Amino acid sequence: MMDLMRQSNRSKLAVTMLSALLLFFAASSVWAQERPDPDELKIVYIAGARNNANDPLRLQTFFSNLYLVAYAGSHSVALVADDGIVLVDTKGQGLGKAVQNKLRLAGDVPVSIIINTSARGGVANDEFPSAVQVIAHENTKTALTKLNPASVPTKTFTDTFSLTVPVAGEPEGTDRIDLYHFGPGHSGGDTIAVFPSYGVAVFGDLFPGKAIPVIDASNGGSALALPETLQKAWEGLQDKRVDVIIPGRGEAPYKVVLSWITIRDLKEYADFMSDFVDIAKDAQSAGQSIDEAVSSVTTTIKAKYSGYDFLQARGYVESIYAELVQ
Numbered sequence: 001m002m003d004l005m006r007q008s009n010r011s012k013l014a015v016t017m018l019s020a021l022l023l024f025f026a027a028s029s030v031w032a033q034e035r036p037d038p039d040e041l042k043i044v045y046i047a048g049a050r051n052n053a054n055d056p057l058r059l060q061t062f063f064s065n066l067y068l069v070a071y072a073g074s075h076s077v078a079l080v081a082d083d084g085i086v087l088v089d090t091k092g093q094g095l096g097k098a099v100q101n102k103l104r105l106a107g108d109v110p111v112s113i114i115i116n117t118s119a120r121g122g123v124a125n126d127e128f129p130s131a132v133q134v135i136a137h138e139n140t141k142t143a144l145t146k147l148n149p150a151s152v153p154t155k156t157f158t159d160t161f162s163l164t165v166p167v168a169g170e171p172e173g174t175d176r177i178d179l180y181h182f183g184p185g186h187s188g189g190d191t192i193a194v195f196p197s198y199g200v201a202v203f204g205d206l207f208p209g210k211a212i213p214v215i216d217a218s219n220g221g222s223a224l225a226l227p228e229t230l231q232k233a234w235e236g237l238q239d240k241r242v243d244v245i246i247p248g249r250g251e252a253p254y255k256v257v258l259s260w261i262t263i264r265d266l267k268e269y270a271d272f273m274s275d276f277v278d279i280a281k282d283a284q285s286a287g288q289s290i291d292e293a294v295s296s297v298t299t300t301i302k303a304k305y306s307g308y309d310f311l312q313a314r315g316y317v318e319s320i321y322a323e324l325v326q
Contacts, residue, residue: 054189057095059102059254063198065167065175067106069099070252076121077246078103079175079195081165084112086177087150088126088202089121089248093148096127096189113165115179116153117204117248118187119143119219125151137162137181139189143219157181182236183229186213186248190222193232199243206233207269209250209261211309212276215319223319230270237263250309272305278318293317 041244043242048195058070069076071091076099079086086106091099110130116122116137122144125134135143137152144152155161159181178194193202205213206229215221244260252260279300283293294314302310 012229013255019224032136040252057091057098059105060252061106062200066198067103068246068252069102071095071099073249073251074204075246075252077178077193077195077200077248078106078111079165079167080107080109081112081167082109082173083166084109084132085129086113086115086165087111087131089117089204090114090116090124090128093124093127093235096124096222100128102128108118110186113163115177115191115193116140116144117146117193117202117206118189118214118216121188121204121248122151122153123148125153135163135179137189137191139220140187140191141189143187143189143216146219156239159162178240180236182232183225184220184222185215185226185229186221187216188222190229192237194237194242196241199241200246201237201240201242201244201263202246203233203248205248206230207247207261207266209247209309210265210269210307211250212312212316213273214312215316217319217322222321222323224277224323225314227270229272230266230273234263234270268305272301272308276301276316277320281318283317283320284324290297290314290317290321293321 011124056071058069060070062068065080067078069078074091075086076089076091084105090096101113111128112130112132114125114128114131114134116125116134119140122134122136122140125131133155134153135155138156138158141153141156157179161179162176164176166173169177175195178196180192180194181190184190189293190204190206192281213226215223218265239320245263245266247261276297279297280293283296294317297317298310298313
């Protein structure tokens with residue numbers, strides 16, 4: 001059954017790409033390439049022809065029903081179902097109306113279900129009054145109760161949760177969304193949303209891209225636990241048909257690209273953060289200052305891993321030191 005769903009979505013992608021090619025020849029505004037072999041699957045993004053080049057809030061399709069919503073380096077994902085849009089993570093406060101207006105380009109239905117990957121991804125839930133259900137981890141509900149009581153989720157889970165929504169053209173008329181919590185990392189309620197029929201997983205700030213993450217210690221985040229949580233996520237998703245990961249942060253590809261972040265990159269990221277933590281722990285044991293530890297970590301790690309953003313390195317080392325003395 002799952003193979004039929006994946007075949008269906010490949011067919012939809014082919015239609016979407018053909019439309020993009022027609023637009024290219026007609027107005028040179030959108031261009032596309034063939035999707036690679038599934039064994040070497042990367043993601044294919046097609047910039048919406050109706051996006052305003054001066055608008056920082058972007059809507060991009062990567063399947064006919066699944067969209068990336070990018071703004072100021074943060075990423076949300078929207079699935080257009082028959083009776084409403086499922087939105088994974090709202091943007092910052094004050095952007096709800098702009099996001100809803102942008103999503104009208106995807107489908108003439110309101111946002112009906114919101115999924116929060118963390119409290120930061122749900123702080124503006126209340127700006128989507130059409131949402132009849134807001135789903136998050138129970139720890140995220142606790143955090144949002146403090147941050148914005150009006151955005152508290154209506155449905156919580158502990159380890160896993162699944163839901164289905166009606167989508168025209170799908171086998172049996174439904175799409176499934178699976179939610180997973182593998183442990184603390186950025187926060188105590190980090191949730192991964194998997195769309196198995198598309199081979200896509202949304203990680204939120206648990207995986208901000210190839211960069212040092214921010215730890216929300218006040219809401220259960222743990223710099224020491226993050227590497228183990230990432231390893232558990234990699235192991236737990238091996239048989240879940242995940243090909244592509246949507247990170248929570250970073251520069252999203254524009255127009256059409258054939259690679260971004262895949263499940264293979266998750267393993268490297270888990271190893272990267274594990275090495276980072278081990279070196280910082282050794283530095284703390286040796287009596288090094290935070291500045292000395294940051295220098296030790298970055299010097300060693302940069303020689304082993306390339307292409308990573310170390311902007312948050314000091315903050316992460318500070319979090320490690322704080323946890324070690326608790």
